[in-house]
Amino acid sequence: MITVLLVDDEPVLLDxxxxxxxxxxxxxxxxxxxxxxxINKLHIGEYDAVVSDYEMPEMSGLLLLRxxxxxxxxxxxxxxxxxxxxxxxxxxxxxxxxxYLQKGGDPKAQFTELAHKIKKAVSTRSASTKLKExxxxxxxxxxxxxxxxFILDHDRIVDSNQRGITLxxxxxxxxxxIVPSEISTSVQPDGRSAKDLFELNIFRALSGxxxxxxxxxxxxxxxxxxxxxxxxxxxxxxRILLQAIVRDISVRKKEEKSRMLNEIRLEAMIGLYAIxxxxxxxxxxxxxxxxxxxxESQYGYLAFLTDDEHTMTLYSWSERTxxxxxxxxKPISYQVKNTGLWGEAVRKxxxxxxxxxxxxxxxxxELLPINIPFKRHMNVPVFNSGKIVMVxxxxxxxxxxxxxxxxxxxxxxxxxWGIVRRKKTEEILQTKNFELAAAYEQxxxxxxxxxxxxxxxxxxxxxxxxxxxxxxxxxxxxYISPSxxxxxxxxxxxxxxKPLRLDLFSQDDQDKIARMQMEVCTGKPISHFEIQIKCKxxxxxTLDMRGVPIYxxxxxxxxxxxxxxxxxxxxxxxxxxxxxxxxxxxxDLTRHDILNKLTTLGGxxxxxxxxxxxxKYISDTINQAQNAVDGIKYLIEFTRDYQSLGIRESEWINxxxxxxxxxxxxxxxxxxIDNQVSDIFVRxxxxxxxxxxxxxxxxxxxxxxxxxxxxxxxADGNSITLILEDNGVGVLPEEKLRIFEQGVGHNTxxxxxxxxxxxTSTGLDISETGIPGEGARFEIQVPVGLYxxxxxxx
Numbered sequence: 001m002i003t004v005l006l007v008d009d010e011p012v013l014l015d016x017x018x019x020x021x022x023x024x025x026x027x028x029x030x031x032x033x034x035x036x037x038x039i040n041k042l043h044i045g046e047y048d049a050v051v052s053d054y055e056m057p058e059m060s061g062l063l064l065l066r067x068x069x070x071x072x073x074x075x076x077x078x079x080x081x082x083x084x085x086x087x088x089x090x091x092x093x094x095x096x097x098x099x100y101l102q103k104g105g106d107p108k109a110q111f112t113e114l115a116h117k118i119k120k121a122v123s124t125r126s127a128s129t130k131l132k133e134x135x136x137x138x139x140x141x142x143x144x145x146x147x148x149x150f151i152l153d154h155d156r157i158v159d160s161n162q163r164g165i166t167l168x169x170x171x172x173x174x175x176x177x178i179v180p181s182e183i184s185t186s187v188q189p190d191g192r193s194a195k196d197l198f199e200l201n202i203f204r205a206l207s208g209x210x211x212x213x214x215x216x217x218x219x220x221x222x223x224x225x226x227x228x229x230x231x232x233x234x235x236x237x238x239r240i241l242l243q244a245i246v247r248d249i250s251v252r253k254k255e256e257k258s259r260m261l262n263e264i265r266l267e268a269m270i271g272l273y274a275i276x277x278x279x280x281x282x283x284x285x286x287x288x289x290x291x292x293x294x295x296e297s298q299y300g301y302l303a304f305l306t307d308d309e310h311t312m313t314l315y316s317w318s319e320r321t322x323x324x325x326x327x328x329x330k331p332i333s334y335q336v337k338n339t340g341l342w343g344e345a346v347r348k349x350x351x352x353x354x355x356x357x358x359x360x361x362x363x364x365x366e367l368l369p370i371n372i373p374f375k376r377h378m379n380v381p382v383f384n385s386g387k388i389v390m391v392x393x394x395x396x397x398x399x400x401x402x403x404x405x406x407x408x409x410x411x412x413x414x415x416x417w418g419i420v421r422r423k424k425t426e427e428i429l430q431t432k433n434f435e436l437a438a439a440y441e442q443x444x445x446x447x448x449x450x451x452x453x454x455x456x457x458x459x460x461x462x463x464x465x466x467x468x469x470x471x472x473x474x475x476x477x478x479y480i481s482p483s484x485x486x487x488x489x490x491x492x493x494x495x496x497x498k499p500l501r502l503d504l505f506s507q508d509d510q511d512k513i514a515r516m517q518m519e520v521c522t523g524k525p526i527s528h529f530e531i532q533i534k535c536k537x538x539x540x541x542t543l544d545m546r547g548v549p550i551y552x553x554x555x556x557x558x559x560x561x562x563x564x565x566x567x568x569x570x571x572x573x574x575x576x577x578x579x580x581x582x583x584x585x586x587x588d589l590t591r592h593d594i595l596n597k598l599t600t601l602g603g604x605x606x607x608x609x610x611x612x613x614x615x616k617y618i619s620d621t622i623n624q625a626q627n628a629v630d631g632i633k634y635l636i637e638f639t640r641d642y643q644s645l646g647i648r649e650s651e652w653i654n655x656x657x658x659x660x661x662x663x664x665x666x667x668x669x670x671x672x673i674d675n676q677v678s679d680i681f682v683r684x685x686x687x688x689x690x691x692x693x694x695x696x697x698x699x700x701x702x703x704x705x706x707x708x709x710x711x712x713x714x715a716d717g718n719s720i721t722l723i724l725e726d727n728g729v730g731v732l733p734e735e736k737l738r739i740f741e742q743g744v745g746h747n748t749x750x751x752x753x754x755x756x757x758x759x760t761s762t763g764l765d766i767s768e769t770g771i772p773g774e775g776a777r778f779e780i781q782v783p784v785g786l787y788x789x790x791x792x793x794x
Contacts, residue, residue, distance in 0.1 A: 001027070002026055002118065002119065003046065005031075005042065006021075007051065007064065016107065016111075017051070018031060020107070021114070021118075030045065034056060035058065048076070049077070050077045050078070051114065062088075065097055066096075069096040077098055078098055078099045078117055078121060079101070099121055101113060142159075142161050143162055148163040148248070149244070151241055152202075152244060154242070155181075156177055157178055158176065164246065167225065168183060169223075184216060189214045206233060214226065214228055224399075226250045227246045230245045230247075264290075265408055265412070268287075268293070268294060269412070272415055272419065276419045279423075283416070284315060285316055287392075289318060291409055291413070292318045295405045298396040298397075301317050302317075303315060305346065312391065341377055342391070345380060351379070352377075352379055355376050355400040355401055377395045378393065378395075380410050384421065390413065464481060464483060466562050467481060468481040468562055468563075470560055471559045471560075473557055475500060475517055479496070480495060487535070487543075489536035500513070512529055527546060529544075530543065541565055542567045543563035543565060544563065545563045653684060653688050654681055655680045655713075656677040656680065656711075663696060666697060667700075674709070676711060679789050680787060682764070683762070684759065684763075685761055690758065694752065694755045695724050695778050699726040703728020704729045705727070705728055706728035709725075710725055719782060723777065725775055727774070736767075739752050740752050766780050
């Protein structure tokens, strides 16, 4: 039975409508004569539909429709009126009327149509209500499901229950419309990319399959969630969608991983024991690869420490580290104080975990001594009797390192150290045995060589013409070679083991021996000192003595002395000096006599020139004779200077003062002297001033227009160059290299030759570098070590 509220302001129409509808037998009719009365009845009763007239006082049918839709949005409403304007029909339908029926015509047919409309509206509204109830039931099931459920339109999420939102850790607005592969790990557990795996299972579900597969999401905080996804096809309102039921299996996965890691750890310990007899490198490499595996890391290293814990030697790297990074396979040693993060376990003497890496940590000087994409790091120290002996480090675990990782790495590395310690002890013992055997063999060989060497050297010493003496720390001779008897005639046995006989030496030589004893005590060797020993027959033998102190375990133990008889050499040297003295005396006397004769000849020539009359021929002859006299004088002076060259030792000469001294000996009428050299000292022959004099005299003699002579200095790297130059006519290019040769020149040809000899005899050099027409320029090169600069203060 359908209960209908019929509303009209005309009672007659209400009665007719009730009779027609109730006569059909499917309706129970209630009436109301106004909109207000209809609202009141709706509040107190239950109705399946409302049929209302349009035009009523106070509240029209449209106003009643709007009130009904506000409070009872699902109640069927039919507007039954005599008005048929199109705008009223549109407004009624837009306001929520289910049907619009116009009054007029055959009443029976009209009310039959009304009954049909009422039944249809009630049926439609009932289906809609059931659909809503069904959807609400589905939503309730959807939201209360124990697993996360996502509804997808192909590859995008269009709906999700609250468990799905919670699982992903995102807000609903973000989840709706997102592509799952965008919030998932790029590579999924089966090795496929997230995009490929998702597309494959969408295809399988749309083909009628119900695929089940593992999938990894990641939350905004980076946490990875392991899930199992069951995907199936879902049709809603004729629309084909996909339903994905997602089960969080992270706990199960962790348990499986823990179980697998425990098996790997057990295998690592068993494997470590199995290779205990292999070499140290194989053992450490195996332990390191096991450490990387059990901590789920990507990189690893192993380092040993010295006994003082100051130095770390990086001994082994994991295979991936060697493959991806530039790492030397040789052990690399570092001072612990200079290490970065990889030395923290030593400095803090405990395991160090770094899960959040900062690019510029204030307490870390450097991360690792290799270039790796560093994310996370952990290293542990291994102790032996309170000292750190080894450090193991791993890096870049996908998840954070934790205390369990520290515990497992400690267990593995302590087991490793036990094997390494035994291995090192065995290797040390083996090495010592080899070294001991080698040492015994070397001692045997050395003893044989010493015997052979002693025989050879004793033969050399016994046959040596030099005197060889060994003195003990009390300066008493404990060995004297046989040559001592040959030199002095004394019996060696009467001298050995007794204090030195100082009566065999002069007083000066006794003082030399005393000084020698004092110097030797300080470790200074004896170098070339001469002494004379009085022989048994009264003559003296001159010896050139050399010696070295002998030490044993840093204690002075005596002196070894070698003396060479230089008596014959001294006699020859004395004879040469006497002959040289006689030759020099003869040369001086000869020069003196020649100069006296030349002076007399010059005087006569001057007297002749002072006469009142003599013809031009005689004048020319006298001038030529005078020139010959001057030339002879110059040659005699040259022989004197050349004879002195090299006889006296080089000395430090002030170059500026030598220049001034040379200038003072010349006739410089109208000539300007410019001395720009001061504080420069040159180590050269004492005739250096004579060389400068010859250079200046050369300028005056051959410069023609010279009115300025200057001396300056130039630095040339480590050496210096003294420059003496004038402003005369200069030297022709073809003569520059020849002017220092003997006999070259317009006068005697010896002036510049002597200059060259004086300078080059002590390591200096000279060259002419002037420009013809602008003046002569002589450059004297002084190498390092042959000059010094002394300021007035110094």
